[in-house]
Amino acid sequence: MVKGDEASFTAWAAARQHALMRTAFLLTGDWQRAEDLLQDALTKVALRWSRLVDGQPEAYARTILARDNVSWWRRRGREVVVEAPPEPPATNDTVASERRMLVTDALNHLTVKQRAILVLRFYEDLSVPQTAQTLGISEGTVKSQTHAALARLRAQAPELAELLGEVGR
Amino acid sequence: MTEQRVRELLGEVADAVPPPDVAERAWRRSVRVRRRRVAGAAVLAVGAVVAAVGVAGVIGDSGVGARRDDRIAGPVPVPEAAQPREPDARIAGAPAWVGPTIEEEARLPYAGSMLPASIDLAAADIETTETPGRAVAAFAASGSDPLKSVLLLGHDGQVSRLPTPGLEPVFNDEGDDVLPLNISSLSPDGKRLVLAQDHAVVVYDLVSGSRVPWSTNGSDSYYVGWTEDGEQVQLVKDLLDPESGRVTPVDLGDDGSDPPPDTRFPVESPQIWPERTDAGGREAQSALGQPIPRLGDTLSEPVYITVDGDRPAQSALLALPTVDAGHVTPRSRVVAWFGDVVAFQSQDHGSYRVLSWDTETGAVRRLSEAELPSDWDDGVTASWAAISG
Numbered sequence: 001m002v003k004g005d006e007a008s009f010t011a012w013a014a015a016r017q018h019a020l021m022r023t024a025f026l027l028t029g030d031w032q033r034a035e036d037l038l039q040d041a042l043t044k045v046a047l048r049w050s051r052l053v054d055g056q057p058e059a060y061a062r063t064i065l066a067r068d069n070v071s072w073w074r075r076r077g078r079e080v081v082v083e084a085p086p087e088p089p090a091t092n093d094t095v096a097s098e099r100r101m102l103v104t105d106a107l108n109h110l111t112v113k114q115r116a117i118l119v120l121r122f123y124e125d126l127s128v129p130q131t132a133q134t135l136g137i138s139e140g141t142v143k144s145q146t147h148a149a150l151a152r153l154r155a156q157a158p159e160l161a162e163l164l165g166e167v168g169r
Numbered sequence: 170m171t172e173q174r175v176r177e178l179l180g181e182v183a184d185a186v187p188p189p190d191v192a193e194r195a196w197r198r199s200v201r202v203r204r205r206r207v208a209g210a211a212v213l214a215v216g217a218v219v220a221a222v223g224v225a226g227v228i229g230d231s232g233v234g235a236r237r238d239d240r241i242a243g244p245v246p247v248p249e250a251a252q253p254r255e256p257d258a259r260i261a262g263a264p265a266w267v268g269p270t271i272e273e274e275a276r277l278p279y280a281g282s283m284l285p286a287s288i289d290l291a292a293a294d295i296e297t298t299e300t301p302g303r304a305v306a307a308f309a310a311s312g313s314d315p316l317k318s319v320l321l322l323g324h325d326g327q328v329s330r331l332p333t334p335g336l337e338p339v340f341n342d343e344g345d346d347v348l349p350l351n352i353s354s355l356s357p358d359g360k361r362l363v364l365a366q367d368h369a370v371v372v373y374d375l376v377s378g379s380r381v382p383w384s385t386n387g388s389d390s391y392y393v394g395w396t397e398d399g400e401q402v403q404l405v406k407d408l409l410d411p412e413s414g415r416v417t418p419v420d421l422g423d424d425g426s427d428p429p430p431d432t433r434f435p436v437e438s439p440q441i442w443p444e445r446t447d448a449g450g451r452e453a454q455s456a457l458g459q460p461i462p463r464l465g466d467t468l469s470e471p472v473y474i475t476v477d478g479d480r481p482a483q484s485a486l487l488a489l490p491t492v493d494a495g496h497v498t499p500r501s502r503v504v505a506w507f508g509d510v511v512a513f514q515s516q517d518h519g520s521y522r523v524l525s526w527d528t529e530t531g532a533v534r535r536l537s538e539a540e541l542p543s544d545w546d547d548g549v550t551a552s553w554a555a556i557s558g
Binding site: 040 | 175181182186192193195
């Protein structure tokens with residue numbers, strides 16, 4: 001461990017932790033879980049910082065976030081969270097806040113892998129091959145699960161569709 | 170719900186997420202993980218064949234390690250006056266000495282310390298008790314199978330035997346049997362002992378005599394020990410609360426990398442046991458390494474004790490030769506700081522000592538020597554509580 005590593009790592013992590021936290025929250029829907037997940041991921045990045053510093057530490061961190069979240073759910077016995085998780089500190093925008101809550105609740109109806117695929121593809125804008133590589137699954141699985149996830153959102157989140165004025169379309 | 174709409178909604182949720190503040194915490198945690206991982210890996214690599222004597226945690230004023238109140242305190246030793254010895258070399262600006270061979274160790278003069286000059290692990294009249302009280306160190310024969318008892322060194326220098334009936338053999342990932350006791354089994358405060366079982370641990374309270382088995386709920390537990398603060402049991406990956414038995418997933422994974430040694434010296438393999446930090450922040454640790462030509466050509470397989478301070482003047486190195494085949498390696502692990510003196514273990518088949526190394530003068534002395542039972546020829550596995558001078 002080189003002394004300069006600490007400075008360069010903390011500088012990088014301080015600059016990128018907010019973006020990574022956003023991803024972590026989308027993956028988990030739980031503020032505390034997201035922060036724990038982020039800290040674990042950053043710890044892993046720090047552990048191999050000397051080799052990542054000149055590469056793509058953020059991509060590595062996102063991979064860790066996505067995979068560790070799936071692992072965490074497996075360890076929890078594939079239980080499904082049905083109660084509304086705590087939301088990050090709210091703004092005064094009630095409608096927007098309600099919409100965010102509905103989106104978060106709707107995401108809870110997905111499997112953890114479906115959720116990760118949606119986050120990586122539509123929030124991180126990763127391609128199908130990149131998403132497959134990040135999660136360690138086949139491209140076919142990414143495609144099929146993307147389709148299944150969107151279908152499930154439509155079927156199981158009618159309140160969201162209603163809020164978005166999509167009923168009857 | 171179109172893909173574009175999903176993008177917008179996810180972005181909207183993400184935008185409401187306030188910034189976290191975990192960067193520095195993650196770095197500090199990585200440092201602790203690195204230390205734990207290296208210590209654990211070393212035990213697994215050494216296995217039951219190599220005698221192991223170690224320390225139970227890091228002591229330091231940096232907030233890491235046992236609370237100062239929980240340390241086992243003793244009088245600062247007054248080593249016998251020793252003429253300063255000219256360093257054999259200077260490495261990275263710091264003095265470096267070649268230490269004694271195993272044979273030379275037996276002739277070293279004693280220096281006084283809180284440790285008894287003799288630890289009799291072979292006495293016929295060792296008391297067997299489930300309440301031995303707070304211990305300074307715990308010992309077992311490395312080849313014990315099954316482990317029926319653990320010998321404990323008490324504050325008064327007396328050795329007692331803690332019975333450990335019913336323990337099953339423990340196997341690591343490679344299928345090799347490993348001793349349930351290891352270098353971190355004794356808690357830093359010396360009050361509790363944790364032994365490994367198959368996906369379970371047993372926590373012994375040495376003061377009350379209670380014995381609590383906990384399942385690890387499937388988490389690997391062939392290597393277990395106390396965390397540096399002595400509050401949790403570190404499993405192979407996860408953490409276990411010794412009060413509730415709750416297992417906290419850590420799952421830090423394994424990137425397969427060996428961390429570089431956290432030392433200014435050119436040793437090639439990482440620290441192998443948890444280091445000890447003195448009040449001034451100097452870190453003492455042992456490390457395996459390749460020969461350093463400036464220290465002579467007799468060090469074919471040296472073990473190094475390194476002291477790293479902020480400046481070269483606060484740093485020092487002691488190279489312990491293991492040129493003769495048959496020695497148990499690694500010979501040495503750091504136990505404690507006593508002022509400017511580092512206490513460390515050294516052993517070979519049939520011998521076990523605690524030595525002192527004065528980092529100012531280079532002098533090496535004997536602090537303690539153990540009498541070993543005759544059937545302990547595979548070596549000793551030991552765990553030391555946090556000791557301060």
